[in-house]
Amino acid sequence: MxxxxxxxxxQSDKYPxxxxxxxxxxxxxxxxxxxxxxxxxxxxxxxxxxxxxxxxALTAAGxxxxxxxxxxxxxxxxxxxxxxxxALAHDQLAEQPSCGSEWAEKFRAGTERDRAKTLRRFAEVxxx
Numbered sequence: 001m002x003x004x005x006x007x008x009x010x011q012s013d014k015y016p017x018x019x020x021x022x023x024x025x026x027x028x029x030x031x032x033x034x035x036x037x038x039x040x041x042x043x044x045x046x047x048x049x050x051x052x053x054x055x056x057a058l059t060a061a062g063x064x065x066x067x068x069x070x071x072x073x074x075x076x077x078x079x080x081x082x083x084x085x086x087a088l089a090h091d092q093l094a095e096q097p098s099c100g101s102e103w104a105e106k107f108r109a110g111t112e113r114d115r116a117k118t119l120r121r122f123a124e125v126x127x128x
Contacts (some may be wrong), residue, residue, distance in 0.1 A: 027057045040052075
């Protein structure tokens with residue numbers, strides 16, 4: 001360990017002409033392509049032309065990015081499914097059919113912290 005560190009900086013042994021502190025990555029390297037794509041997305045607000053060119057080079061090298069996921073919508077759907085499952089399993093909710101949608105609405109309207117708190121409380125109360 002530490003074989004690639006010189007004076008605390010990374011130095012590639014495979015590409016010794018690469019300056020210290022720099023990491024040589026290729027758009028053709030299948031293990032680096034997703035990371036380079038992510039970097040292009042993060043860098044877009046700083047240098048949009050760089051991001052577009054990097055994405056074009058990755059695409060030309062055969063990389064096909066994963067479709068973007070709408071994590072919030074997936075989370076809401078999961079919560080609604082959990083609520084529906086709990087409603088079937090627990091008399092308290094089964095007697096109040098609107099309760100599940102009320103929970104979902106409160107969840108959707110809250111902050112990330114509120115949503116996490118709601119999920120923990122929900123799980124403690126309704127899930128075995």
